[in-house]
Amino acid sequence: xxxxxxxxxxxxxxxxxxxxxxxxxxxxxxxxxxxxxxxxxxxxxxxxxxxxxxxxxxxxxxxxxxxxxxxxxxxxxxxxxxxxxxxxxxxxxxxxxxxxxxxxxxxxxxxxxxxxxxxxxxxxxxxxxxxxxxxxxxxxxxxxxxxxxxxxxxxxxxxxxxxxxxxxxxxxxxxxxxxxxxxxxxxxxxxxxxxxxxxxxxxxxxxxxxxxxxxxxxxxxxxxxxxxxxxxxxxxxxxxxxxxxxxxxxxxxxxxxxxxxxxxxxxxxxxxxxxxxxxxxxxxxxxxxxxxxxxxxxxxxxxxxxxxxxxxxxxxxxxxxxxxxxxxxxxxxxxxxxxxxxxxxxxxxxxxxxxxxxxxxxxxxxxxxxxxxxxxxxxxxxxxxxxxxxxxxxxxx
Amino acid sequence: xxxxxxxxxxxxxxxxxxxxxxxxxxxxxxxxxxxxxxxxxxxxxxxxxxxxxxxxxxxxxxxxxxxxxxxxxxxxxxxxxxxxxxxxxxxxxxxxxxxxxxxxxxxxxxxxxxxxxxxxxxxxxxxxxxxxxxxxxxxxxxxxxxxxxxxxxxxxxxxxxxxxxxxxxxxxxxxxxxxxxxxxxxxxxxxxxxxxxxxxxxxxxxxxxxxxxxxxxxxxxxxxxxxxxxxxxxxxxxxxxxxxxxxxxxxxxxxxxxxxxxxx
Ligand SMILES: Cc1cc2nc3c(=O)[nH]c(=O)nc-3n(C[C@H](O)[C@H](O)[C@H](O)COP(=O)(O)OP(=O)(O)OC[C@H]3O[C@@H](n4cnc5c(N)ncnc54)[C@H](O)[C@@H]3O)c2cc1C
Ligand SMILES: Nc1ncnc2c1ncn2[C@@H]1O[C@H](COP(=O)(O)O)[C@@H](O)[C@H]1O
Numbered sequence: 001x002x003x004x005x006x007x008x009x010x011x012x013x014x015x016x017x018x019x020x021x022x023x024x025x026x027x028x029x030x031x032x033x034x035x036x037x038x039x040x041x042x043x044x045x046x047x048x049x050x051x052x053x054x055x056x057x058x059x060x061x062x063x064x065x066x067x068x069x070x071x072x073x074x075x076x077x078x079x080x081x082x083x084x085x086x087x088x089x090x091x092x093x094x095x096x097x098x099x100x101x102x103x104x105x106x107x108x109x110x111x112x113x114x115x116x117x118x119x120x121x122x123x124x125x126x127x128x129x130x131x132x133x134x135x136x137x138x139x140x141x142x143x144x145x146x147x148x149x150x151x152x153x154x155x156x157x158x159x160x161x162x163x164x165x166x167x168x169x170x171x172x173x174x175x176x177x178x179x180x181x182x183x184x185x186x187x188x189x190x191x192x193x194x195x196x197x198x199x200x201x202x203x204x205x206x207x208x209x210x211x212x213x214x215x216x217x218x219x220x221x222x223x224x225x226x227x228x229x230x231x232x233x234x235x236x237x238x239x240x241x242x243x244x245x246x247x248x249x250x251x252x253x254x255x256x257x258x259x260x261x262x263x264x265x266x267x268x269x270x271x272x273x274x275x276x277x278x279x280x281x282x283x284x285x286x287x288x289x290x291x292x293x294x295x296x297x298x299x300x301x302x303x304x305x306x307x308x309x310x311x312x313x314x315x316x317x318x319x320x321x322x323x324x325x326x327x328x329x330x331x332x333x334x335x336x337x338x339x340x341x342x343x344x345x346x347x348x349x350x351x352x353x354x355x356x357x358x359x360x361x362x363x364x365x366x367x368x369x370x371x372x373x374x375x376x377x378x379x380x381x382x383x384x385x386x387x388x389x390x391x392x393x394x395x396x397x
Numbered sequence: 398x399x400x401x402x403x404x405x406x407x408x409x410x411x412x413x414x415x416x417x418x419x420x421x422x423x424x425x426x427x428x429x430x431x432x433x434x435x436x437x438x439x440x441x442x443x444x445x446x447x448x449x450x451x452x453x454x455x456x457x458x459x460x461x462x463x464x465x466x467x468x469x470x471x472x473x474x475x476x477x478x479x480x481x482x483x484x485x486x487x488x489x490x491x492x493x494x495x496x497x498x499x500x501x502x503x504x505x506x507x508x509x510x511x512x513x514x515x516x517x518x519x520x521x522x523x524x525x526x527x528x529x530x531x532x533x534x535x536x537x538x539x540x541x542x543x544x545x546x547x548x549x550x551x552x553x554x555x556x557x558x559x560x561x562x563x564x565x566x567x568x569x570x571x572x573x574x575x576x577x578x579x580x581x582x583x584x585x586x587x588x589x590x591x592x593x594x595x596x597x598x599x600x601x602x603x604x605x606x607x608x609x610x611x612x613x614x615x616x617x618x619x620x621x622x623x624x625x626x627x628x629x630x631x632x633x634x635x636x637x638x639x640x641x642x643x644x645x646x647x648x649x650x651x652x653x654x655x656x657x658x659x660x661x
Contacts, residue, residue: 002488002615022519022625024408038429038460041488041615044625059616143527144536168558172539175524179495179531184619187491187522206628207520208408214625221619258536258571262553263564273560279659303659321542321578322557327518328433328577330559335657357655358632359648365636375651376636377644387645395649396659 002041003057006033010053020048022212044212063220064183070222073099074159076150077110077122077130078169080141084110084118086276087165089125089235091228094192095163096126096236098201101194104160107131109153111146113139116246123244126236130246131157135253141169144259147176152251154181159223161201163192166227166331167275174227184218185225188331190232190354191215200224210327210350230275231333232354274323278335279305282325282352283313286341286362286381290318295385296340302392308332308352310342326351341381344369361385398451398547400442400510401502403529404435404470406463407519431466434514437575440582442512443474445547452476454505458486458497464598472585472593479505483602488615491524497613498525499532500606510552511572515540526574537572538565542579 013031025039033053046056064070075091077084092108099106107129110119119132133149146169154162154177162177164170166188178185191204195217201224203216218224274280281300283293293307300307308325309318325332327347337355342348344360344367352358353372360373361384370376377384409430431439442453455470457463458481467478481501489497502511511533516523523539530537542562543555550569555562557576585593603610611617635651637644652659 001484020625022408038462039487042622042625044622047624061616061619062611063619143538147531168540168556171523172527172537175491175527176531176537178524179492179528182492182619184490184492185524185528186620187520187524202623208518210628212625213628215623216620217623218619219621258568259538260566261563262566264558264561265563266561275559278657321576322561327521336652336659356657357652359652370634370636372632373634374632375648376634377641377648378636379641379644383641384645387641388649391642391645391649392659395653 002059004035004039004041004043004045005055005057006035007053007055008032010051012051012053014050016050017045017048017054021045022208061220064222067220067222070158070160072104072157072159073102073106073161073163074154074157074223075106075108075127076162076164076170076173077108077119078165078167079110079112079115079118082112082115082118082139084115084122085165085167086235087167087170087228087230088122090230090233091163091165092122092126093235094228094233095161098161098192098194102160102199105129107157107159109133109150111138111149120246124238124240124242126242128244130244131249132246133249133251133253137253140261140264142257142259142261143172143176144257145254146173147180148254149251150177151180153249154223156249156251162223162225164225164227166229170227174225178225183221183223183225185227186216186218187227189226189228192226192228201226206350210353211346229331229333229354274306274308274325274330274332277306277332279303280308280325280332280334280336280352280355281305281338281340282308282310282342283319283340283381284310284342285312285316286343287313287318288341288382290316292382293319295382299338299385299389299392302389302396305334305336310348339369339373340385342369343367344372398445398449398510398549399454399508400445400451400512401454401456401505401508402435402438402442402475403498403511403513403525404439404455404457404466405432405514405517406430406457406459406466407432407517429462429466431469432514432517434516434518434575434577436582437577437579438512438514439470439473439475440580441544441575442510443583444580445510445544449547451509454479456498456501456505457481458489458494458501461600464600467598468593468596469585471596472590473583474589478596478598480598480600481606482600483613485603485610485616486614488618489613490618490620491520491522491528492619493613493617494525495528495532496617497608498529500608501601502533504601504606509569510547511535511570513572513574515574515576523574526572530572533572535570535572536567537574538567539574541573541575
């Protein structure tokens with residue numbers, strides 16, 4: 001059985017491993033480290049030890065039998081209302097990079113109804129092959145049928161890598177698929193790379209609400225699967241000359257489904273989808289009153305952005321939970337994030353620290369949010385936001 | 398209506414603080430808590446049981462110390478608590494966790510609904526719910542924010558989506574994962590806490606549930622962590638000065654000169 005042990009002769013009791021253990025599962029007594037029973041065998045301590053005093057014994061893992069027969073990169077081309085989501089283009093951009101590093105083709109699978117043109121269009125974004133499954137029943141997302149069909153596609157074409165967007169649907173669908181075919185899945189990745197030596201996929205993702213980054217591999221099972229955080233990867237420039245083919249795979253469309261989506265409701269109060277927005281204006285307890293969220297909406301409107309919130313604002317009942325950003329809310333990655341009257345608790349940062357540009361507006365110059373902000377304004381939100389609105393109006397016309 | 402709630406022990410996130418100077422996680426006084434999302438799962442199960450009758454079982458895979466947290470769940474009103482604990486379970490990724498939990502659930506038997514939290518705050522994977530549903534051959538719905546109707550063999554619920562929600566129906570048994578919006582968890586009552594003190598937590602090993610240890614723990618985990626590191630935020634901050642109007646002017650100047658073009 002796998003185990004982690006301290007090599008007592010080598011351990012000098014320096015305690016570096018303690019600060020690297022995400023689970024608080026190491027203590028030092030009498031100048032020697034000791035692994036506690038709540039160790040989860042994650043291995044984070046092993047490389048942190050400068051004295052090579054931590055021995056990690058792993059078992060032989062039985063993997064996929066015909067590893068070598070899996071070739072190519074497959075991307076899930078998520079669509080909603082017949083429109084391919086941006087994240088699919090981002091995955092194609094990233095997938096192209098991985099496929100080129102492996103010298104294999106890049107394909108995308110699109111499920112839907114009457115979307116041949118849009119599926120074909122994905123060739124311009126980097127796909128060599130588009131697998132199109134067209135059926136009236138696939139018009140809207142359904143965990144059961146989508147899982148069934150994508151498993152058939154994977155078993156038929158045997159890709160070595162499969163990528164999904166870490167969207168509501170992607171994060172529900174991908175684990176169901178990986179569980180059926182018994183392979184690994186890494187959630188919400190923000191970095192993907194091919195190891196130049198072993199040619200395996202190195203998947204980097206945040207854990208512990210973004211306080212720790214982990215790089216994860218799936219060496220013995222195929223395909224290697226990831227969900228990828230939206231807005232992190234870059235789509236390719238559209239290229240009308242790129243060639244590729246649309247393939248209609250011969251697969252069976254499942255019927256007699258157990259899961260039935262009865263109704264789809266879009267929240268009208270949400271002007272722009274938070275996870276898709278390029279600009280987010282978020283408010284916290286510092287707004288002081290629910291009516292001040294109106295100010296944020298005005299700023300968001302001027303900038304064509306969406307409104308977010310901290311948990312404190314949501315818990316106070318000032319705005320709906322669907323707007324909450326953070327560890328227990330949504331993870332967002334906009335180009336610009338305005339944090340207005342938000343202190344910058346780690347749980348909030350977990351949901352927005354990958355924004356390209358962060359702007360903090362807070363009356364307390366020592367608020368932690370300033371530590372991660374690119375630009376800061378120290379002042380009262382109720383004065384600053386109206387000033388910003390008129391300034392943007394003047395500048396942008 | 399018999400319900401199984403899956404709960405996970407995680408490090409108490411309240412205590413996890415970053416030392417911004419050295420960029421390390423401060424680990425002092427890390428206490429173990431029940432994953433916050435799982436508290437909503439427990440609450441929802443209790444509410445359904447209080448309406449329809451039946452039993453609620455809390456199930457966890459973890460170290461022996463988790464039995465303390467499971468007793469707390471009994472203090473909240475959960476009827477039975479089962480801890481799956483075995484060295485062979487250590488190091489499990491979401492696939493191995495799902496397999497192991499599925500074996501425990503099969504042994505418990507007689508269930509109508511399984512409720513998981515949306516995600517655990519340590520790994521943040523949100524994969525165990527759907528993966529477990531697959532291992533049990535049951536339908537699932539994630540991010541449930543409201544149960545509209547539940548009765549013998551039928552559930553209709555609302556799934557939170559990026560721009561609203563969906564109404565989904567499934568036959569029971571089924572698996573759902575719940576978000577914070579679904580309810581307001583209760584506090585333990587004195588009477589139940591007294592009962593919890595004396596309560597027994599059932600402990601099962603791999604053998605007890607007939608689990609194949611090749612599919613458990615590190616051995617049953619296709620994914621391997623090869624490296625962990627603390628992210629560095631080496632950000633150049635610029636804090637403006639002057640009146641709100643002056644500061645706003647400077648900020649707008651900066652933003653409109655960026656590569657990313659703001660458009661109205
Ligand atoms: C398990 C767990 C999960 C959590 N998940 C989340 C999550 O998903 N998202 C989240 O956001 N939080 C989350 N939290 C809560 C988090 O720890 C903080 O409590 C929360 O983010 C604080 O919100 P806030 O910044 O709005 O409020 P506060 O911390 O109260 O900050 C208010 C800020 O406003 C400033 N201010 C006050 N008045 C003004 C004014 N007139 N003008 C300008 N500035 C002003 C103050 O200086 C202060 O910095 C979680 C906590 C736990 C334990
Ligand atoms: N070891 C475990 N024991 C019991 N339930 C678990 C365990 N790990 C995960 N879960 C359940 O699965 C949910 C999602 O966890 P995760 O996929 O780890 O983010 C949690 O909220 C729990 O309900």
